[in-house]
Each structure stands twice: as C-alpha cells, then as structure tokens.
Amino acid sequence: xxxxxxxxxxxxxxxxxxxxxxxxxxGIGVVLALFPLLNRIGRVDEEALRKRHH
Amino acid sequence: xxxxxxxxxxxxxxxxxxARFWWGNLVxxxxxxxxxxxxxxxxxxxxxxxxxxFSCIIANVPGSDLTQPGGLFHYAYQGVELLIVPPLIFFGxxxxxxxxxxxxxxxxxxxxxxxxxxxxxxxxxxxxxxFTLNEAGAIGIIGGADGPMAIFMAxxxxxxxxxxxxxxxxxxxxxxxxxxxxxxxLLTTREERLIRMKQSREVTRLEKIAxxxxxxxxxxxxxxxxxxxxxxxxxxxxxxxVLVVNRLAKTAANDLMNVxxxxxxxxxxxxxxxxxxxxxxxIEIIALGLVAFVFGTGSGVVGAKILNLFLKEKINPxxxxxxxxxxxxxxxxxxxxxxxxxxENYLIYHAMGPxxxxxxxxxxxxxxxxxxxxxx
Numbered sequence: 501x502x503x504x505x506x507x508x509x510x511x512x513x514x515x516x517x518x519x520x521x522x523x524x525x526x527g528i529g530v531v532l533a534l535f536p537l538l539n540r541i542g543r544v545d546e547e548a549l550r551k552r553h554h
Numbered sequence: 555x556x557x558x559x560x561x562x563x564x565x566x567x568x569x570x571x572x573a574r575f576w577w578g579n580l581v582x583x584x585x586x587x588x589x590x591x592x593x594x595x596x597x598x599x600x601x602x603x604x605x606x607x608f609s610c611i612i613a614n615v616p617g618s619d620l621t622q623p624g625g626l627f628h629y630a631y632q633g634v635e636l637l638i639v640p641p642l643i644f645f646g647x648x649x650x651x652x653x654x655x656x657x658x659x660x661x662x663x664x665x666x667x668x669x670x671x672x673x674x675x676x677x678x679x680x681x682x683x684x685f686t687l688n689e690a691g692a693i694g695i696i697g698g699a700d701g702p703m704a705i706f707m708a709x710x711x712x713x714x715x716x717x718x719x720x721x722x723x724x725x726x727x728x729x730x731x732x733x734x735x736x737x738x739x740l741l742t743t744r745e746e747r748l749i750r751m752k753q754s755r756e757v758t759r760l761e762k763i764a765x766x767x768x769x770x771x772x773x774x775x776x777x778x779x780x781x782x783x784x785x786x787x788x789x790x791x792x793x794x795x796v797l798v799v800n801r802l803a804k805t806a807a808n809d810l811m812n813v814x815x816x817x818x819x820x821x822x823x824x825x826x827x828x829x830x831x832x833x834x835x836x837i838e839i840i841a842l843g844l845v846a847f848v849f850g851t852g853s854g855v856v857g858a859k860i861l862n863l864f865l866k867e868k869i870n871p872x873x874x875x876x877x878x879x880x881x882x883x884x885x886x887x888x889x890x891x892x893x894x895x896x897x898e899n900y901l902i903y904h905a906m907g908p909x910x911x912x913x914x915x916x917x918x919x920x921x922x923x924x925x926x927x928x929x930x
Binding site: 502503504505506507509510511513514515516517518520521522524525526528529530531532533535536538539541542543544546549550552 | 656657660661663664666667668670671673674677678680681682686687688690691694755757758759760761763764765768769772776777796797798911914915918919922923926927928
C-alpha cells in the first residue's frame, strides 16, 4: 500500500517516516553501544597492519 | 542578389544558437557567472561552484551540443541519472571519514534523526504548494543537508526537479554557517552553550574495522532502497580503516573523488537550462529548502535538550544542530558557536558524532520514504 497523493498522505508519510527513522537510528545506536564488547575478542596490531600495507 | 544574400545570411543565423537565444538564457548565464564569482572571490564551495557555474553558462548557450545526446555534459548527467555518481561520492566520503566519534558516543546518534524534522516540514509545505507527493518527498530531502542523497532521492522521485533540488541542497550547505547560528542561539540559553563535554573514549582499530562491516549488513538488510549509497560509504571507510590498502583508500579519497566531483558539477550545471530553471517551482523549492534547514537545525537543538532530560551528564545542546548531515560543516558550526562563549570549549569531536549519524538519519528517512511511496 502506498500513501495517497494528498495532504493527508503527506502528513501520514511525515509522521511515520520521522518516528520510524528515530526508532531505526536508535537501533543503530544500541548496536554501537555494544561495540566495546568486540574488544573482548582480542586486539588488532596496528603496527603490523601498517607494515603490511599495499 | 541582395535578397539571396539575406536569405543565406538568415539560414546561417538559424544554424547558430542566436536564433534560439532568449532573455532567460542571459539570466542563467549571469547566474553561472555569479557562482564562479562566489567561488573565486568569496571562497564559497569552489570545488562545486566553479564546475556548476561553467556548465550552467554553457547549457544556456543554445548552439552548444555538449548537453545534447552525443555531448560530454550529457553523458556526465547520465552518470548521475543512472545513479553511478552518487554512490561513488559516498565511496570517496567513506574513505575520508573517521567514524570513531559516532562509535565512541552512541547516545548522540539519536540526534542524527532528531535534526531531520526539517525534511518533513518542507515535505508538507511542498504538498500545500501543490507539488505531487513524490515531488514533495524529493524536495523535503533537501532538509537532510546531504548533497548526494538529495540527488539520489530526486532521481528516484522527481528527476525533472533535479537541477533545482541539487542547487538548493548544495547552496544551503555552503550557507550553513550563516543559517544555523541564529536558530541555535535562539533555542539555547547561555548556560547551555557553556556546557563542556567529557572526553570520549578511545575507539580501537578492531571497532573501526567492524563498523563498516556491521553497518553494511544492517543497511542492506533493513534499508535496501538506499543501500547503494551507504554500502559504498562503508566500503570506502573499510579501505581506510583496515590500513592494508592505503593506496586504494587514498585513491578513493583523492583522485577518484576529484574526478567524480568534476562529473557531478558538470552534470548538475548542464541541467540548469533557462526553460527548466526559470520557473515558479524553482523559487518555491529554494524557499522550502531554507525552511527545511531552519527547522532541521531547530529540531536538532530541541532534540538535544529533550535528551538532556534523561541524561545525568548533560550534553551541550549546540551538538543537536550538527545532526543535520552536511559533514563536517554542521559540526564545525556547533564548534564555532560554542567557542564564541567559551574559547576553550572544543566541541568539534563530539559534534562529529551526531553529524555523521545525520548521514545515516537522512539515508534512513529516504529509505522509509521510498518504501512508503512504493518507489524502488
């Protein structure tokens, strides 16, 4: 179903899009908040990477 | 004999562009010259305005075939229309950008969505002015302050409005240091502007490498309509962060980016022919773009103030306006406004977090809009 090409459609589109964007970007924020856990896996040796660069 | 001469001369004139030259062309040539002047004399976005201005001038010389099929400017536009150029711009931007400020302070990511109210104010305004819903959506995205995304959405939703939308988006991005500060000051108190931010944690190389991979998966999974842009942004960023393909990262961030900027500017300018550009629609779109930027800035600041209601450690609300995408201009504006009140309050690193999140915020808004409008 797509939005009707009316002012009502514009209002609905705006409302749904704004709220959904907030939710989705908050979700990305939650994922990023978990990033420090990655450091439990180990660490990357930056010096070794720099020496290996092409 | 004289009649014959006049008839040959008339035929000759018809072969040139003079026969089709009208005052509108003159206005657009003056506009092109003004862009080049602003770039050269005032330093406003020279990388963009020189190319746009010149191709705008050429597009309004009726005899020129450069903008017609077979002409180089026409093929440059094909690169934009076929959505080859916008993802490549994102590729270069990804290779240039350090996303660590966004990873370091994930709670500020929400400001990347809060600062996009302007998109919807402009969208509703455009609908009230009689634009179709698709056109209104494309106009609204100007408020995301993200040039390639504005182009992407215009091509998807209203390709006939591409010149107006791209010119409005890039012009207001260049003018953000003038547009944003009054709104930011109006919505904050002096005490709020003086809030200092705590130093962010250090982001490790592993996190930096994981970021583009994780975001690439999320975007392709949840937001396929805008995946071409964000995926390329993340590929460029991965090249930068893995440290083992510096050659590719440097090429993406420098040489390739320069080539793409040439193609993009020539493509945009070549669409600015008088018959397409000198319309009431253009004035309305330019006005709506300004409304979008003002409301986006305001909603970002108000969003930061609302966030403060839930935070023990308050954030500086000037960071909110950086949630409007335009990287790094909006972050720099937040930083500079804070410095006006406290010469040792350096907000730039913190402002980059919401600023980068704004890129994702615009992309997500665009993806949801395309889905709701049934456009693939």
